[in-house]
Amino acid sequence: MPSQSSTTHHDPFSPEHIRATWSGTASVEDAAQAFGLSRSKSYDLVRRGEFPCRVLPIGRTTRVVTASLLRVLESGEPEYNTASSASTKAS
Template identity: 50%
Template sequence: MSPRSGPPLSFAEAFDLPLSVDLRTAARAFGVCPGTAYKLIRRGAFPCPVLRVGRRYRIPTAHLLRSLGIEERPVYAVDLEAGASYAASLDATDIRGTEDPS
């Protein structure tokens, strides 16, 4: 058995993935070594759709997360606070920008 390419992905890492990932990253998400992932692809048994791009494999992140049972991205308090701060800054800009000079 070949070694894993790193520890399994955490939830925070999974939610920060780009639109598609390489096979090593997908293997980490499933907790298997890359060699096992390649074998599963050859057998047509990889747990989510795999795209062949040239000589490389790419896995759409949406399918990867869905295969892991993650349907929705959670909302964290930090995200809400950042969004509220951003909205407040936009409101302040709108108020200054719409003042009637007359």
Template identity: 40%
Template sequence: MSSHQPQTAETPPHGGNGAWTLERIRALGAVTDIATAGEIFGLSRSRAYELARAGTLPVPVIRVGSRYRVSVTAILTVVAATDPTGPPPAT
């Protein structure tokens, strides 16, 4: 019998490629952690934290105590703006 990790918005579905779709990103809620934001942008965990500390992550970082958080809305804005197949920006 194999053990299965429950599928969440932060874990790719079994057998899938783990691609971050707009729906998966929206399912994260209001904010997410740096590691997840980095994964969405194709960054390693260490590189994402490095960019967050330097203030150069593609999205603003919110510092809450010793933790970093990123607005999911900000991630969606960047992803939609850089996705040529995404919807056109609102005017």
């Protein structure tokens, strides 16, 4: 098992690394790892509209908005999909 100090400096899910290497959207699986959640728990939260950051349903896939994920990681405050709910009601 790697030591805690070695993972801190090279954490692939740190906000700095995410900002430098991820594109505008990410997979639910990658976002789940960044939050320390399991894949199944993350998809359950997405289905219930309770995933801690904004998600975009695109066809049969769901993508996580990287900027939203970073805001949540840095602030600790969840950012749910309230905008998508409002646009659905307006249609």
